[in-house]
Structures are given as structure tokens and as C-alpha cells.
Amino acid sequence: MDAIASSIAALFPLGWIHYLAGGLLIGAGVALLFVCTGLVGGMSTVFSSTWSFVVRRPFFQQARFTDSRVWRLVYAAGLVLGALVWWLGFSDGTPGSTDIPAWQLLLGGVLVGYGARLGNGCTSGHGICGLGSLQLPSLGAVLTFMATAFLVANLVGSFA
Template structure:
């Protein structure tokens, strides 16, 4: 069972929103993780500095929370590694076909009222719901 954490979730969402607004205001860039990671590798690495800083912050923030609060972020997955790899590849194909990821479309694109991003986010959410239903109730879980 997942623990209900509305205040922590609200704080995390606010920080994600703040980071997205600051990145757009200061650099004119969308805070989409797939685009940030894709642009850090050559030959697109001309502006790697802000990308590296953004990714370092995304990695350092949980470590900082653990260090300051002592609250460990528990993560355990019973899903076999093979299925994690397959699902990662499927997500990668989807990100490429959808011209962005949930952070780019869902956080930044919807905030800009982009019709394309709204359609992409609705597709992400519907696909997620269908996938969870199929895996949990039809296939029987993995």
C-alpha cells in the first residue's frame, strides 16, 4: 500500500512548478527531462551547462532531503529487471513519437495551454490507466 502524503506531494509539485517557471524565465527552455537529457549528449551539447546543472539538481535534491530530514526514500520493485528494461524502451519510443515526455507536455505544455501538450498528456494518462488495469486485473500482475 502506498503511503498518503499530501503535504510532501504538494511541496514537491510546487518545487517542480517553480523549477519549470525559472527555467523558462531565465533560459527560455522547457523543463522536459527527455529533452534535457537528449540535449546533453553530443552533437547537441552546445548548451550542456544548464542541462547538467538541472540534472545534478534533480539527483541532489532527494539526497539533500535524506540528509536534512533523515527520512529515507524507500524504493523496492518486485518487477523483474527484464520487464523494467522493456518498459523503459517502450517509454523511450513513446517519448520520441510524442515529441516529449510527461514533464515537458504535462507540466510545461499544459501550463502554456498548448493543445498538442494537452492531447499528449491525456493520451499518457489514458494509456497509463489502461496499462495498470490490464496488468493488475487481466494479466494478474508482474
């Protein structure tokens, strides 16, 4: 039992309860959105539908983006507001920082965006909403996301 406790402590040096609480809140939020409205709350579509306000290219002007962009923008604003409430109410008030260079953050963001577009959804869409509604393609997407993440983390870790 002590080996398990020390393994958990090594994996989660700041504790694990807040991760569990966050996961439960995210799951409850997307479930509530679906039960109350029948809408699926994946974030890559929120991103694309928001761009449909300003980018006139045909891809962004598809009905699936333009017809849902108002509620999706409100949904995204709720996520930002929730983060702000957490930061003001539960953190020490100092902004977070990272030692990762800006170019690596930018490259990571571009690759994640490209992957979300290539996979027809992101981890929140497939992993939370898709798996929650037992969609088989989402299972394949999540397994691909996780395998890629494990591979990249090990490759990057071996160069560090």
C-alpha cells in the first residue's frame, strides 16, 4: 500500500483531488449542456465558429459554424469566466509562468490546432462528449491522441 501511495505522490506532487474535482465539473458541465439543450460542447467547433464572425473563407462560413456561433461564443465566454473566477477566488492571485520558450508554445498550439482539424474534433469533443455518448470514432480519436501524446512526451523527455 505504501508503494501505491508513494507512486501517486510522485505522479501528483500537488495532490489529485483538484484534478478529480475539475474532471467531474467538466463532465457535469457538458452533460448539463447536452441534457438541457441537446448541444454538444466540443471546443474545436467553438474555435471555428468564432472565426466565422471575421473570416469570410467558405470553410468558416459553413452552416454548422454560422448557425451555432452565438451559443458557442457564450459557451467559450463561460469557460473564460470560470477560469477568472477560479483565479480570483482560489489562487494566490499571481499569474502563472512557464520556462517553455514562446516559440515552442506557438508551435505546440499550431500542431494541436492542426490535429484537431485533422481529427475532426479535439480532446474535449472526442474525449468528453464523444466517449460520453459512446461514439466509436471518438474512441479511435482518443486512443490516437493519447498514443501520440505518450510518444511525443517520451521523445521530448529523452532530449531534455
